Amino acid sequence: MEIIKIGMADLGVAHSPDRLRTTGLGSCVGVVLYDQVKRIAGMAHVMLPESSLGKGNETNIGKYADTAIPQLIKEMVAVGASAYNLTAKLAGGAQMFSFLGGNDTMRIGPRNVDACKAILEQNHIKIVAEDTGGNCGRTIEMDAETGILQIRTVNQGVKEV
Amino acid sequence: MVSIDKFGDFQIDVLREVGNIGAGHAATALSKLIQKEIDMKVPQVKIITFDEIADAVGGAEELVVAIFLRVEGECPGNMFFIVDLGSARNLLKQLIGMEESQEEMLSELEISALHEIGNILAGSYLSSLSDFTKLNLQPSVPALAIDMAGAILSYGLIELCRAGDYVLTIDTAFLGGEQDVNGHFFLIPDPDFFEKLFVALGVPLNGDY
Numbered sequence: 001m002e003i004i005k006i007g008m009a010d011l012g013v014a015h016s017p018d019r020l021r022t023t024g025l026g027s028c029v030g031v032v033l034y035d036q037v038k039r040i041a042g043m044a045h046v047m048l049p050e051s052s053l054g055k056g057n058e059t060n061i062g063k064y065a066d067t068a069i070p071q072l073i074k075e076m077v078a079v080g081a082s083a084y085n086l087t088a089k090l091a092g093g094a095q096m097f098s099f100l101g102g103n104d105t106m107r108i109g110p111r112n113v114d115a116c117k118a119i120l121e122q123n124h125i126k127i128v129a130e131d132t133g134g135n136c137g138r139t140i141e142m143d144a145e146t147g148i149l150q151i152r153t154v155n156q157g158v159k160e161v
Numbered sequence: 162m163v164s165i166d167k168f169g170d171f172q173i174d175v176l177r178e179v180g181n182i183g184a185g186h187a188a189t190a191l192s193k194l195i196q197k198e199i200d201m202k203v204p205q206v207k208i209i210t211f212d213e214i215a216d217a218v219g220g221a222e223e224l225v226v227a228i229f230l231r232v233e234g235e236c237p238g239n240m241f242f243i244v245d246l247g248s249a250r251n252l253l254k255q256l257i258g259m260e261e262s263q264e265e266m267l268s269e270l271e272i273s274a275l276h277e278i279g280n281i282l283a284g285s286y287l288s289s290l291s292d293f294t295k296l297n298l299q300p301s302v303p304a305l306a307i308d309m310a311g312a313i314l315s316y317g318l319i320e321l322c323r324a325g326d327y328v329l330t331i332d333t334a335f336l337g338g339e340q341d342v343n344g345h346f347f348l349i350p351d352p353d354f355f356e357k358l359f360v361a362l363g364v365p366l367n368g369d370y
Binding site: 135139 | 211215221222229304308309311315316323326
């Protein structure tokens with residue numbers, strides 16, 4: 001069993017029994033897709049809601065919800081997953097510093113979550129679990145064998161969805 | 162716009178000096194607060210990928226106490242004052258003789274005191290920078306979080322990750338006299354920060370002097 005690390009603005013795919021892991025999600029959202037039949041999992045660490053927010057030449061499609069999720073689906077299908085079998089789990093999108101709530105940039109967590117949900121809906125992917133919002137950081141680990149997503153926070157320990 | 166990957170040694174030296182002046186004043190303020198000597202390390206100016214942002218404080222999952230200020234004005238950016246939990250407790254003990262609460266996390270009173278310490282230190286960093294450059298800098302009300310370093314520091318990347326995949330950080334580490342308080346001042350400038358700063362200081366915008 002291998003644990004594949006997904007960095008910020010990064011995405012990746014794992015086959016059973018491997019796992020996917022991303023650490024320190026704050027306002028970023030961890031999007032996890034899973035094909036239960038083929039036991040193929042995908043994970044993206046999304047930083048911003050839309051690629052239209054980018055300035056200049058964009059090279060990193062893993063950064064934005066609207067480019068990362070379609071790319072993740074494509075990569076999973078390319079290694080044998082069925083697009084119509086995919087289900088999604090979401091974690092992250094916190095507001096680490098809540099007092100700054102009025103500012104649009106500072107509300108980025110909830111905006112990221114909304115954008116991910118909209119893109120998933122466009123792609124007809126059902127969200128089966130989510131642990132989003134709040135004001136705490138999260139580390140997540142997805143088991144491609146079982147489809148279970150482990151979510152670790154500082155205050156609440158580890159939970160599984 | 163000024164591009165961070167076109168900076169030569171001269172621009173990096175100027176930014177290191179920004180860290181030196183800002184963190185130097187903040188370290189002096191801290192030293193006065195706890196009446197102990199503070200050793201400040203040479204500021205590190207680094208151009209790194211997003212993932213490396215938390216490496217300097219022990220990795221993305223390291224539990225840290227962070228005070229965050231958003232800086233608006235002519236040199237916009239994000240400022241973090243970061244200490245580990247043990248250092249935070251030692252600071253409180255030395256500063257106000259607070260007995261450690263037995264709780265695993267900090268009490269409301271301890272958090273409030275840390276908030277004020279962070280406010281003073283980050284304020285002295287920024288006001289010395291403002292004096293030095295004659296530029297207008299307005300810090301936001303500071304916010305405090307105790308959480309994973311990656312989750313906290315990534316907040317400072319939101320604005321600048323729109324412009325590219327690399328980030329420039331000015332990181333100054335410090336160590337308390339008896340080595341029981343150590344932490345970092347992080348300044349993460351927005352892309353617009355550099356041009357105003359370099360023009361104000363008469364530094365060319367890229368290449369070597």
